Amino acid sequence: MSQQFQPPAPDSYTAAPAPAPARRGGVGLGILAAVVAALVAAGAYGGIMNAIDRQVGYAAFGVGLLVGLAAGKVGGRNPALPVVSAILSIGAVYLGQLFFIALALADYAHIGLSDVLSDPGIGGLNDIWKESAEAMDYLFLGIGGFVAFGAAKKVSD
Template identity: 55%
Template sequence: MSQQFQSPAPESATPTPEAVPAPPVAAGVPAQSGASFLAPAPAAPARANNVGLGIVAAVVATLAAAAAYGGIMNALEREIGYAAVGVGAVVGFAAGKLGGRNPILPLVSAGLSVVSVFLGELFFYALVIAGGTGAGLGDVLSTLGVSGLVDIWKEDADIMNFLFLALGAFTGFSTAKKIGD
């Protein structure tokens, strides 16, 4: 067996902080180094208050959520309230996360959530018509246009459509407010 021996440090050397033993700690009392317990905890970084970025993010989320909402309704062949809530949450999250704490962002999120749910419903009608006629989605959109899809929506709208619009608006507002804080 070989043993390695280290020569002891000379007595005149200044001890390094690593070499100084820590003071004994009583049971149940956390160890403290120096006077750091008097220093306040570092503050959380301030969130940027970038309204422009929040609005741009909310608009992009509006379009993406509308496409997803219409696709989900087409796949399930019906409207779902939870999906409208999800649309509002996506729009509000994007606005609040990238826009920060600004009182205008929850209002913008609520409005854009209504737009997103509405556009999703129009997209759903376009997908149903395209599937039923065998025409392409582009053909349906170019033939009917937005005004033709809105007319179909008006004929088919009931209280549930308006409830889903309201759910999206409420969720968009509350999510942006909560995330922005």
């Protein structure tokens, strides 16, 4: 006589425990991480522009991605973080463009970067940026902000 398989009774199954919620640092730490990421990305963006002597959209995309990921991963799900990361990313792309101008001036004048930053200061670099800004400069600002907003929103979900 063959025995047939008998499944266990439904009451003998135990439910799997619910996954633990992801602990995130909160909005303050998310903003702090985004600020640090924005400053690092601005320096890298300006350095890349100086190395290749032009702007590229991928670099502005990278700035936004870095800032948005930092804010979303560390800060968690807060509706303010995508907006803050977009603003910080726009600022980071702008600072990167200023850093590029400062590096170009230092190379052209054969002086140190600290001399460029201390002599005309940021105001002088801003004046140069305003005079030389083109539509692409503004487009790259927008790309950085757009990508940062989306990345912060996506990562926090």
